[in-house]
Amino acid sequence: xxxxxxxxxxxxxxxxxxxxxxxxxxxxxxxxxxxxxxxxxxxxxxxxxxxxxxxxxxxxxxxxxxxxxxxxxxxxxxxxxxxxxxxxxxxxxxxxxxxxxxxxxxxxxxxxxxxxxxxxxxxxxxxxxxxxxxxxxxxxxxxxxxxxxxxxxxxxxxxxxxxxxxxxxxxxxxxxxxxxxxxxxxxxxxxxxxxxxxxxxxxxxxxxxxxxxxxxxxxxxxxxxxxxxxxxxxxxxxxxxxxxxxxxxxxxxxxxxxxxxxxxxxxxxxxxxxxxxxxxxxxxxxxxxxxxxxxxxxxxxxxxxxxxxxxxxx
Numbered sequence: 412x413x414x415x416x417x418x419x420x421x422x423x424x425x426x427x428x429x430x431x432x433x434x435x436x437x438x439x440x441x442x443x444x445x446x447x448x449x450x451x452x453x454x455x456x457x458x459x460x461x462x463x464x465x466x467x468x469x470x471x472x473x474x475x476x477x478x479x480x481x482x483x484x485x486x487x488x489x490x491x492x493x494x495x496x497x498x499x500x501x502x503x504x505x506x507x508x509x510x511x512x513x514x515x516x517x518x519x520x521x522x523x524x525x526x527x528x529x530x531x532x533x534x535x536x537x538x539x540x541x542x543x544x545x546x547x548x549x550x551x552x553x554x555x556x557x558x559x560x561x562x563x564x565x566x567x568x569x570x571x572x573x574x575x576x577x578x579x580x581x582x583x584x585x586x587x588x589x590x591x592x593x594x595x596x597x598x599x600x601x602x603x604x605x606x607x608x609x610x611x612x613x614x615x616x617x618x619x620x621x622x623x624x625x626x627x628x629x630x631x632x633x634x635x636x637x638x639x640x641x642x643x644x645x646x647x648x649x650x651x652x653x654x655x656x657x658x659x660x661x662x663x664x665x666x667x668x669x670x671x672x673x674x675x676x677x678x679x680x681x682x683x684x685x686x687x688x689x690x691x692x693x694x695x696x697x698x699x700x701x702x703x704x705x706x707x708x709x710x711x712x713x714x715x716x717x718x719x720x721x722x723x724x725x
Contacts, residue, residue: 428669431490432667433483433506433571436564440487440574441559444480447473447578450553457546463604466543466588471524473550476515479577479587482509483570490570490665502608506570507629513573514623517580521615528608535601550585554578568666576618584611632662635669638702643671646697652678652690658665658710671698672708679713 430572451473453624458467486509494501557578565575591607594600625636634640638661647656677690694709 421699430569431487431503431506431562431665433568433665434489434491436561436568436571437484437487439560439564440484440571442617443560443578444477444484446553446557447476447480447581450550451477453549454546457509457542461542461546462545463546463588463592466546471520473581475520476574476577476581479513479516482498482512483574486570500664503668504630506568506665507627509628510569510573510622511626511630513577514619514626517577517615517619518623521580521612521619524608524615525612528605528612531605531608532602535605541592541596544589544596547585547588547592551582551589554582554585558582569622569629571628571667573622576622579618580615583614587611598616629663629665633662635663643698643702644690646702647673647675647694650693650697654678660725670705670706670708672710674710676713677711677713 451470454466454470454473457463458470483506486505488676489502489505492501558575561571561575561578564571566572587607587610591603594603598718628636640659640661643661644656644659647659653675656673657676658672658674660673661669661671675690675694690711691709695707
């Protein structure tokens, strides 16, 4: 890989040493977990008293919420441990794995709810509407508080977004519980309860699939969705003295931790006149000014050097 011409340069602290994007929301996740566990117990009691499938479905959501938020917290703990030994990036990917597990949880619960709702449509049971409304409203209020706590974090971290989607799906579920109970009270139509359960299940799937796709993109080391590879290439090629560019890679270790590496072919005369440090500084400044990629590694090499590199490097 270009022995004698391998020069790296990084901007900002190395990945894994400055804290992941999710770490700032650890306290809010703990509060959300406490709220979730409290409402979970209340809804289980409410379902036992009323026989409401929608309320039981919502309690099932709360259970997965608790597991999901708990996983997010555990992942933050491991992701922010310092790197060392063979784990040169530490355990930063633990947060992406937690987001992936949250997706599987959400899909599993959604499937179970849909199955049970279809069964209950064929054999509806009586549900006391007024009691169900009370427990449903408790769930709505509690989930809205948790959503407010996690709203900002879900934009910055896939791990927090997984927990946020757990709470969001439950908030929608609690709302469906209240609406179905009100319909039963007003019309006596008992099938409103399983219909609400169907809606809860269907609302989970699209957001979960989107999060699943984003988590898989990180694990497959795809370029971040907000990074335009062609634009990065154009900016680097526009720098004075740069002749060519190859082996350009941009990927994400975990949310908020984008990484870039590239082999930059530099004109001999330009390199001799400005020096390696100046060229590296210009490259870093170019990326830092226009793109959200702070950890970069560049290899500066003369023209024709790529032909002598091992085939594996291409």
